[in-house]
Amino acid sequence: xxxxxxxxxxxxxxxxxxxxxxxxxxxxxxxxxxxxxxxxxxxxxxxxxxxxxxxxxxxxxxxxxxxxxxxxxxxxxxxxxxxxxxxxxxxxxxxxxxxxxxxxxxxxxxxxxxxxxxxxxxxxxxxxxxxxxxxxxxxxxxxxxxxxxxxxxxxxxxxxxxxxxxxxxxxxxxxxxxxxxxxxxxxxxxxxxxxxxxxxxxxxxxxxxxxxxxxxxxxxxxxxxxxxxxxxxxxxxxxxxxxxxxxxxxxxxxxxxxxxxxxxxxxxxxxxxxxxxxxxxxxxxxxxxxxxxxxxxxxxxxxxxxxxxxxxxxxxxxxxxxxxxxxxxxxxxxxxxxxxxxxxxxxxxxxxxxxxxxxxxxxxxxxxxxxxxxxxxxxxxxxxxxxxxxxxxxxxxxxxxxxxxxxxxxxxxxxxxxxxxxxxxxxxxxxxxxxxxxxxxxxxxxxxxxxxxxxxxxxxxxxxx
Numbered sequence: 214x215x216x217x218x219x220x221x222x223x224x225x226x227x228x229x230x231x232x233x234x235x236x237x238x239x240x241x242x243x244x245x246x247x248x249x250x251x252x253x254x255x256x257x258x259x260x261x262x263x264x265x266x267x268x269x270x271x272x273x274x275x276x277x278x279x280x281x282x283x284x285x286x287x288x289x290x291x292x293x294x295x296x297x298x299x300x301x302x303x304x305x306x307x308x309x310x311x312x313x314x315x316x317x318x319x320x321x322x323x324x325x326x327x328x329x330x331x332x333x334x335x336x337x338x339x340x341x342x343x344x345x346x347x348x349x350x351x352x353x354x355x356x357x358x359x360x361x362x363x364x365x366x367x368x369x370x371x372x373x374x375x376x377x378x379x380x381x382x383x384x385x386x387x388x389x390x391x392x393x394x395x396x397x398x399x400x401x402x403x404x405x406x407x408x409x410x411x412x413x414x415x416x417x418x419x420x421x422x423x424x425x426x427x428x429x430x431x432x433x434x435x436x437x438x439x440x441x442x443x444x445x446x447x448x449x450x451x452x453x454x455x456x457x458x459x460x461x462x463x464x465x466x467x468x469x470x471x472x473x474x475x476x477x478x479x480x481x482x483x484x485x486x487x488x489x490x491x492x493x494x495x496x497x498x499x500x501x502x503x504x505x506x507x508x509x510x511x512x513x514x515x516x517x518x519x520x521x522x523x524x525x526x527x528x529x530x531x532x533x534x535x536x537x538x539x540x541x542x543x544x545x546x547x548x549x550x551x552x553x554x555x556x557x558x559x560x561x562x563x564x565x566x567x568x569x570x571x572x573x574x575x576x577x578x579x580x581x582x583x584x585x586x587x588x589x590x591x592x593x594x595x596x597x598x599x600x601x602x603x604x605x606x607x608x609x610x611x612x613x614x615x616x617x618x619x620x621x622x623x624x625x626x627x628x629x630x631x632x633x634x635x636x637x638x639x640x641x642x643x644x645x646x647x648x649x650x651x652x653x654x655x656x657x658x659x660x661x662x663x664x665x666x667x668x669x670x671x672x673x674x675x676x677x678x
Contacts, residue, residue: 225252
């Protein structure tokens with residue numbers, strides 16, 4: 214049997230990053246992947262959705278080009294071409310990761326991994342042939358998650374879709390009903406309303422984007438109303454049925470919809486089946502693998518990272534967990550810190566947040582000082598024609614350390630870097646406010662929000678201290 218220091222099952226953003234870091238640290242690494250390198254994020258999630266997002270944003274900008282003195286006649290949109298471009302972006306990035314793995318001498322084994330014992334993994338290829346390999350330092354499970362297939366919704370992948378199928382539609386449906394008003398549902402509503410579909414969101418909770426502060430979600434709700442997206446909250450779906458005339462969806466209260474397509478954007482299932490976890494005694498809870506902050510399971514030498522741990526289903530979290538796992542496996546102690554994890558939502562406008570939210574502070578009884586600065590007061594945002602939204606910063610009233618920040622507005626996801634560092638490093642609002650920012654730029658709003666936490670924002674009327 215061949216022997217490696219590290220065996221990783223799953224080649225997504227957790228697995229391939231772990232493999233490269235382990236190789237950089239001098240380990241011999243086997244990476245087992247049954248499908249395409251890059252996992253959900255690169256092939257069916259983060260990257261393809263963002264490629265389509267920028268097609269949508271370009272189309273939206275073109276529709277408003279006359280406001281900037283640019284006259285466009287005969288404007289049209291070709292979703293098939295946009296999808297082809299998306300596929301090209303994915304191929305380029307997958308090829309890049311494959312070259313990185315090759316350059317770092319990571320051995321990629323195509324097939325399914327099954328843990329026979331701690332440190333012993335059987336790899337079964339598509340043709341049925343198998344090989345057993347040894348991982349003398351660690352076996353890392355990085356198998357990710359997939360869209361939950363809820364039986365009641367009769368998902369047929371043709372008319373009733375998951376996020377995987379909708380990414381490959383070559384023609385925008387005339388009408389689309391989205392079950393679930395969370396991150397994914399709102400992102401796809403943004404895309405397909407821009408592409409020309411009549412979109413309806415059905416959400417069980419009192420508001421869409423229920424995890425965000427109300428002021429944040431209100432901005433998105435306002436934009437949805439402006440673009441014709443119908444949002445129904447506090448309603449549940451009783452039945453979904455594909456018929457020759459379209460997809461018939463019945464809601465509580467008796468209201469019915471007949472649409473060309475339905476997207477089910479509720480929940481994900483952890484990929485833990487068929488890995489041999491039960492046989493070696495790996496502890497699980499609610500379908501996810503239980504790990505500590507070192508990314509260790511209860512079985513010595515077996516680690517887990519990424520979505521399969523059920524912690525935070527984000528690609529960058531999986532990558533960070535992968536680095537922590539291999540560092541510990543190779544004798545370099547490391548702890549996963551979740552206190553400053555940034556998140557982005559690619560609606561129009563975008564949403565970004567890190568650290569504590571206002572609603573969470575209130576729920577937990579944590580006193581905070583809040584500074585806000587609107588896009589409408591930013592010279593750069595006004596010049597861009599992007600004045601919806603604001604930056605909201607939370608600071609500790611005692612020591613002034615930045616506890617969190619939420620942003621809704623154009624390029625919000627690109628503005629979060631310095632605030633993430635501030636939360637991570639314990640930087641104060643006063644220090645952020647005292648950092649000179651280039652003018653005219655959007656990051657000036659971060660500085661002014663920090664100033665506003667002390668009632669001293671220059672370009673906003675407000676309290677003074």
